[in-house]
Amino acid sequence: MALPLENEPLPLQADAGGTIRVGRTRVPLETVVHAFDEGASAEEIAYRFPTLELADVYATVTYYLQHPRAVEEYLERQETRGRTARQKIEASQPGRRTLRERLLARRSA
Numbered sequence: 001m002a003l004p005l006e007n008e009p010l011p012l013q014a015d016a017g018g019t020i021r022v023g024r025t026r027v028p029l030e031t032v033v034h035a036f037d038e039g040a041s042a043e044e045i046a047y048r049f050p051t052l053e054l055a056d057v058y059a060t061v062t063y064y065l066q067h068p069r070a071v072e073e074y075l076e077r078q079e080t081r082g083r084t085a086r087q088k089i090e091a092s093q094p095g096r097r098t099l100r101e102r103l104l105a106r107r108s109a
Contacts, residue, residue, distance in 0.1 A: 011023045012060065018081075029060065032057060032064075033064055036061050042061055
């Protein structure tokens with residue numbers, strides 16, 4: 001009996017907002033990549049996020065190791081999107097910032 005050598009589908013899908021999710025979960029690619037970069041094994045990552053299948057974690061790490069530049073560029077874009085969203089929220093709520101500043105001033109007094 002021959003060993004079946006076929007390509008398995010990649011367990012990564014982009015959601016409507018452009019965030020890449022792992023497997024059939026809401027866990028984003030950046031979560032798995034950051035955990036791996038911090039030294040977590042695939043087993044540890046699957047343990048931390050029980051909705052992830054171990055095979056999907058291995059496939060995601062393999063993809064990251066084979067395409068580091070593309071993944072890093074994606075992570076940078078996601079970080080920029082997050083910063084932009086945060087700035088828009090803060091700009092739309094100017095009173096909130098002054099409240100925070102007042103609370104911090106009161107705390108240090």
